[in-house]
Amino acid sequence: MLKIVDAEYVKDYELLITFNDGSRKLADLKPYLYGEVFSELLDRNKFIQYGLNGYTIEWANGADLAPEFLYDIGTAA
Numbered sequence: 623m624l625k626i627v628d629a630e631y632v633k634d635y636e637l638l639i640t641f642n643d644g645s646r647k648l649a650d651l652k653p654y655l656y657g658e659v660f661s662e663l664l665d666r667n668k669f670i671q672y673g674l675n676g677y678t679i680e681w682a683n684g685a686d687l688a689p690e691f692l693y694d695i696g697t698a699a
Contacts, residue, residue: 624689625677631670635663637679638699639692647696651687654695659685 628640635652655663662683663669671682680686 623677624693626674626679626689626692629672629674629679634666635669637672639679639696641689641693645693646699647693648699649692649696654687659683 625642626639627642630638632638632648634650635655636648636650638646638648640646651663651669655661655669663681663685668681668683672679674680675686678686678689679692
């Protein structure tokens with residue numbers, strides 16, 4: 623099972639994500655920040671309010687994304 627073990631804010635809406643398989647990926651999330659829950663994260667002050675919940679990234683407003691999705695959209699870092 624793929625899990626996120628670390629996530630670092632880089633800039634804008636980009637996170638450097640480390641997965642439990644040892645891979646690191648740079649994910650630009652801006653194209654995915656739409657809809658009722660995710661559009662709130664266009665406020666960068668809200669975007670940087672995230673943490674890890676045991677398997678993925680979760681924002682203060684309750685939004686989260688599957689680790690597999692983040693792995694797929696990320697580019698090798």
